Amino acid sequence: MSIADRIIVPLDVQTRQAALALVDFLPQVSFWKVGLELFVSEGPQIVRELKARHKRVFLDLKLHDIPNTVAGACRSAAHLNVDLLTLHATGGRRALQDAQAALVEVQGENPQTRLIAITLLTSLNARDLAFDLKVPIELPQYALEMALLARDCGLPGAVCSPHEAAQLREVCGPDFLLVCPGVRPTWAAKGDQQRAMSPAEAFKAGANYLVIGRPITTAPDPAIAFQRICEEVDG
Numbered sequence: 001m002s003i004a005d006r007i008i009v010p011l012d013v014q015t016r017q018a019a020l021a022l023v024d025f026l027p028q029v030s031f032w033k034v035g036l037e038l039f040v041s042e043g044p045q046i047v048r049e050l051k052a053r054h055k056r057v058f059l060d061l062k063l064h065d066i067p068n069t070v071a072g073a074c075r076s077a078a079h080l081n082v083d084l085l086t087l088h089a090t091g092g093r094r095a096l097q098d099a100q101a102a103l104v105e106v107q108g109e110n111p112q113t114r115l116i117a118i119t120l121l122t123s124l125n126a127r128d129l130a131f132d133l134k135v136p137i138e139l140p141q142y143a144l145e146m147a148l149l150a151r152d153c154g155l156p157g158a159v160c161s162p163h164e165a166a167q168l169r170e171v172c173g174p175d176f177l178l179v180c181p182g183v184r185p186t187w188a189a190k191g192d193q194q195r196a197m198s199p200a201e202a203f204k205a206g207a208n209y210l211v212i213g214r215p216i217t218t219a220p221d222p223a224i225a226f227q228r229i230c231e232e233v234d235g
């Protein structure tokens, strides 16, 4: 798979028009992420439109609720045939297991929709984890524990920052899918991302896919920014 096919670009816009304008402007992007901003305003129809354009879709809903509700949402997402779907690992063992079971129920063994667990949002740092969230273990260990919980519950992968990717890759094995947001080329602003790394470093650390948004979507020319990132990774 080419580097371009391993970069997922988020459609963090509010309207169908803005989303499809970006998709049409960047035909070289094959994998798009639909997150809360777009899904809340446009609903599942935007996913169907992306699929009709033969795009892969990462539905980043970051589900976090009781097991019955999370499983129901997964069942609905499974009918959309999205390629990736997120939920928070902190929903707990039962929610993770029931969510994965719901996908299997709709799509059969080996579901096309790969359910991946958020370990710890990339906008948080060690201080936030310790002092605000009151989690008494080190951040890398916490991210690893969340990934192991997900794996133990039968999920095929996790979302982590590139900072934790090498450790997760080593412990969780070569087949565990690692999707990393919080990726920043040296020439882009970090914004609210607190555990950022460059695209080349993130792939080297073991990420399967990178999620790169604002460095591309707010660039004066998103096509040039995307191309530049691919070239920087290819070295």
Ligand SMILES: O=c1ccn([C@@H]2O[C@H](COP(=O)(O)O)[C@@H](O)[C@H]2O)c(=O)[nH]1
Residues within 6 Å of the ligand: 010, 012, 033, 035, 060, 118, 120, 121, 122, 123, 159, 181, 182, 183, 191, 193, 211, 212, 213, 214, 215
């Ligand atoms: O831990 C997480 C989980 C998801 N995201 C999402 O990825 C993109 C990142 O966008 P940038 O513009 O490259 O910062 C965004 O849609 C987030 O919702 C994340 O950043 N961290």
